[in-house]
Amino acid sequence: MEHSNGPTTAQAAAPDIELIEKDGEVTLSIGGEQAMQAWERDLMWASADLLCRHGQDFYEVGLGLGLSALRIARNPATRSHTVLELFGEVEELFRTANPVLPPSLSIERGDFFQRIKELPSESFDGMFFDPALDMEVWKDKELWARTVPEVVRVLRPGGVFIPFFSTKPELRWQYVDHFRRIHVERHAYQAYDTTEYTYGTSGNAYIQCFYKD
Numbered sequence: 001m002e003h004s005n006g007p008t009t010a011q012a013a014a015p016d017i018e019l020i021e022k023d024g025e026v027t028l029s030i031g032g033e034q035a036m037q038a039w040e041r042d043l044m045w046a047s048a049d050l051l052c053r054h055g056q057d058f059y060e061v062g063l064g065l066g067l068s069a070l071r072i073a074r075n076p077a078t079r080s081h082t083v084l085e086l087f088g089e090v091e092e093l094f095r096t097a098n099p100v101l102p103p104s105l106s107i108e109r110g111d112f113f114q115r116i117k118e119l120p121s122e123s124f125d126g127m128f129f130d131p132a133l134d135m136e137v138w139k140d141k142e143l144w145a146r147t148v149p150e151v152v153r154v155l156r157p158g159g160v161f162i163p164f165f166s167t168k169p170e171l172r173w174q175y176v177d178h179f180r181r182i183h184v185e186r187h188a189y190q191a192y193d194t195t196e197y198t199y200g201t202s203g204n205a206y207i208q209c210f211y212k213d
Helices: 038-054 067-074 088-097 112-118 141-154
Strands: 017-022 025-030 033-037 057-061 080-085 105-109 124-129 155-163 181-190 202-211
Touching (some): 017 088, 025 038, 033 038, 038 067, 038 124, 038 181, 057 067, 067 080, 088 105, 124 141, 141 155
Parallel strands (some): 057 080, 080 105
Antiparallel strands (some): 017 025, 025 033, 155 202, 181 202
């Protein structure tokens, strides 16, 4: 999903978080903006399935509705799956909807840009990346230049990094300079008529998988 909402590491006040279910649509709202919607399920599952082809220990940034988290944790190949979530309210909504979780799934609380520096080197086979971040964070070239090498560091050789799908056929500049091999899958999608964070409400979505050599 193409987020333009969410916190920065310097943001002091926690945003309002709510789960909105209306007219057959399900939306996780953070700070008054659409952070995730239930129509994304098939794309999140496809991303999760691709991740699970590459090992058994996985890390995910951003819990959201938990669509990918449960898919990864329930995959027979998965030994462990850790999800990092910044907001307690998001975790509470997820646990209320899913009171019984797979034993392979654990949820941590914290800020990604701090936590990535603390994770051990070569500790995960794959990382799925789908946090809600402010647009200014996405545009911060120096921040990503410092951060993505840390992502590469925590991946095992042959491990993969999969960010959330894009509805623009462009490689994500934040990551592309740090990986030599990239796999892209094209999937059709149909969003809600009310969806605000995609380039159009139907068409092609692109899942990008970055490989650590």
